[in-house]
Amino acid sequence: xxxxxxxxxxxCMAVSAQAADLGxxxxxxxxxxxxxxxxxxxxxxxxxxxxxxxxxxLSPHLSWVGAAYYGFDHSYFRWSTxxxxxxxxxxxPNFSVGLGIQYHGASEAELKPAEWAPxxxxxxxxxxxxxxxxxxxxxAGYGLETxxxxxxxxxxxxxxx
Amino acid sequence: MxxxxxxxxxxxxxxxxxxxVLEAAAVKAPDLAGEIGGIVAALKSxxxxxxxxxxxxxxxxxxxxxxxxxxAPRDHPRDLA
Numbered sequence: 001x002x003x004x005x006x007x008x009x010x011x012c013m014a015v016s017a018q019a020a021d022l023g024x025x026x027x028x029x030x031x032x033x034x035x036x037x038x039x040x041x042x043x044x045x046x047x048x049x050x051x052x053x054x055x056x057x058l059s060p061h062l063s064w065v066g067a068a069y070y071g072f073d074h075s076y077f078r079w080s081t082x083x084x085x086x087x088x089x090x091x092x093p094n095f096s097v098g099l100g101i102q103y104h105g106a107s108e109a110e111l112k113p114a115e116w117a118p119x120x121x122x123x124x125x126x127x128x129x130x131x132x133x134x135x136x137x138x139x140a141g142y143g144l145e146t147x148x149x150x151x152x153x154x155x156x157x158x159x160x161x
Numbered sequence: 162m163x164x165x166x167x168x169x170x171x172x173x174x175x176x177x178x179x180x181x182v183l184e185a186a187a188v189k190a191p192d193l194a195g196e197i198g199g200i201v202a203a204l205k206s207x208x209x210x211x212x213x214x215x216x217x218x219x220x221x222x223x224x225x226x227x228x229x230x231x232x233a234p235r236d237h238p239r240d241l242a
Contacts, residue, residue: 024234025232025234027240027241029241031241036182038178053240053241053242055240055241056234057234057235057236057237057240058223058227058232058233058234059223059224059226059227059232059233059234060223060233060235061216061219061220061223062220062223062224062227063237063240065240065242084239084240085164085168085216085220086235086237086239087168087207087208087212087213087216088203088207090235090237091235093235093236093237093238094238095200095203095238096237096238096239097203097204097207097208097239098237098239098240098242099167099168099171099172099175099176099207099208099213100167100171101167101170101171117175118167118170118171118173118174118175119171119175120171120172120175120176120178120179120204120208121179121239121242122179122200122203122204122238122239122242123237123238123239123240123241123242124196124200124238125238126196135238135241137238137239137241137242138179138182138183138200138242139179139242140174140175140176140178140179140182141175142170142173142174142175142178149174149175149178151178151179151181151182152242153182153183153186154242156238156241156242158241
């Protein structure tokens, strides 16, 4: 399964570069999160993070997503990349829910090992007319190796390409 | 593991945890309870088995189009999560 997902992500990235309008496919955002890590093996219960996201929307339902964030309280760096499926109306640009799987890595032992984690996420534009670039997001994932859950709530500012 | 298996795994513990976090946020920010309630309802509805079974049947065609280089991007705010 890891091989299949890796192949899918590589082909997704390769074909996204061929898109006629890169701005429609590729999305970038800067953001901040409140982050909560659960489980018996982590001393990092909660943190405040800042970082960025990149995504490539490849079809009405499928996207490649990636993120890198720095946790200020415990001085860690973590990253994730994977695939996501939109499970709500694909024509609604102001709210959507996604289910998917990402590979998560981190700089600190408390957040390791790196592992695959199925996740659920949402994005919501609270004022699309006044602040079209500002989104409220949330995500929770479940580590397949450690059985730990992690959750974030945050804000994103979309950077126009 | 099939696409449906993966969707069902993501719709289990992750959705439950996300709802838990949102409900805790609604308690701390009662002014936002209405909006948060709407998001929780959408999460529950989207994660229903019926919705996921229907969706899983549509995905192979989309994957085939991507493999052929035929992209059909959409604007999803959840891409930024």
